[in-house]
Amino acid sequence: MMNYIWAGLILISIVVGTLTGRIDAITNAAIQGAGTAVTTAITLLGIMSLWSGLMNIVQQSGLIKFFATLLQPLTKLIFPKIPQKSPAMNAIVMNMSANLLGMSNAAxxxxxxxxxxxxxxxxxxxxxxxxxxxxxxxxxxxxxxxIPATIIAIRQAAGSANPYQVIIPIWICSLSALIVGVCAAKFFQNMGRNLWKS
Amino acid sequence: MEILNVISIYIVPFMIFIIIAHGIIRRVDVFSSFQKGAKNGLETVVQILPALLAIFVGISMFRASGTLDIIANFMSPILNFLHLPAEVLPLALMRPISGSASVAIVSDLINTHGADSIIGRISSVMMGSTETTFYTLAVYFSSIGVHDSRWTVKAALLADLTGILASTWIVNFFSA
Incomplete structure (x- = not known):
């Protein structure tokens, strides 16, 4: 999919740029874009390593298990049919905790x-x-x-006055997305069951 | 609003304190554990750099060509209706498809408009609150040989749409 999107971006840009007479701007943009990619990666290196390092401590110290117990009431509600102590439930809870902590390597x-x-x-x-x-x-x-570490790193690199300012809006926003996702899933589940009956 | 700002300033040092203190209590060699993890982080960034470079080049050319302005003009009635600034449209479209492409787009937006501008904050919240849906779907289902995911895509995209729209509304609400 990215194959066609990327090719489309570049081919369309050159065609449109030729038509609108901005072809020199496009050449500059290509070179500048490559440079910005490297500077962005360099700014990401620091904070991504910082969080990966901290998350490795979380994994070794077992702090992730603490988050897992916090999540249990929630998983009980979402997966009522899976037994609490089953290996499946354990893996689900640990995965959700790893996601919560931003440990994508473990999640x-x-x-x-x-x-x-x-x-x-x-x-x-x-x-x-x-x-x-x-x-x-x-x-x-x-x-x-x-802690949405990547976006904080990008904001910090761009000289934000308060890079952490977006954390609470992000929580509210992802919680609403999660609630809608779970409700939609429950809805589709029930719809499927009713179709079977009729 | 003031209290939320205070919380958001303290949450990071608080988390770091808990992590290190808990590690020490559990007798983890936090110093070497940190380094092992940090090495992973370095590798992750190096791994995404080629993709980042490709997308940055593509997006910069696309923006310079004026195509984005044409599309934004074309779609402005819908965007206005949803209170979505046209500038964040590429991010909204790319977010479910590619993680590194979204990083590239969001950095580009923040560098152009400023991290603390409305567009900078909307794109930050959008980036932080949504996931690379199609990648996750592909990896999880293919790992156990599922080819019929039933309603998963619909439900996941509804969640993404919620995140995208809510990011605009919430940022506007917080800055009101």
């Missing part, structure tokens, strides 16, 4: 583990997502991050 393997466990306990047809799998993936695409 993905835990998420894949959870999918694997969900596959074991579901009686779905092969190759078709179960209700719980679909719900779990929706939650992962709308996850809340306590």
């Amino acid at each position: 993905t393997p835990l998420g894949l583990l959870a999918m694997n466990e969900l596959a074991k306990i579901s009686n779905r047809r092969l190759g078709v997502a179960s209700d719980d799998m679909a719900m779990f993936v929706v939650i992962n695409t709308a996850s809340i991050q306590l």
Whole structure:
């Protein structure tokens, strides 16, 4: 997909630029863009490493388990059919905690583990997502991050007066997205069940 | 609003304190553990640099050509209706598809308009509150051989749409 988007961006730019007489501006923009990519990466290096380092401590000290217990009431509500102490539930809770802490290195393997466990306990047809799998993936695409480190790094690099100012709006915003995602998933689940009955 | 600003200033040092203190209590070698993690962070950035470079070049050319202005003009009635500034449209469209492309677009927006401008803050909130939906979907489902994801895409995109619209409204609300 990115293949066509990227090619489209460049080809369209050159065609439109030729038509609007901005072809020299486009050449400059291409060179400048490459330079900005490198400066952006350099500013990201520092803060990304800082958070990755801290998150590695979280993983080793077991602090992630504390967040997992905090999340349990929520997961009980979202996945009522999965037993609390099951390996599937454990993987789900750990994945959600890792996402919350912005530990993407840990969140993905835990998420894949959870999918694997969900596959074991579901009686779905092969190759078709179960209700719980679909719900779990929706939650992962709308996850809340306590410290959105990447965007803070970008803001800091651009000389923001208060790079952290956006944290609370981000919490509110991702929480609304999560609620809508979960409600939509529950809605589609029930709709599917009613269709089966009729 | 004042209290929210205070919270947002204290949350980061507070988190760092808890993490280090808890590590020390649990007898973790925090110094070497930190370095191991930091190395991972370095590698992540190096890994995304080629993608970042490709997208930055593409987006810069696209912006310089004036195509974005043409599209924005064309779509302005819908954008006005949703209270969405035209400048953040590429971010909203790219966010579910590619993480590194969104990083590139959001940096470009923040560098151009300023981090604390309305557009800078809207794009920050949009970036921080949404995920690379299609990537997550592909990785999670393909790992267990699911090819029929049923309603997952619909529900996930509804969540993304909520995040995108809410980011504009919330930033406007906070700056009102």
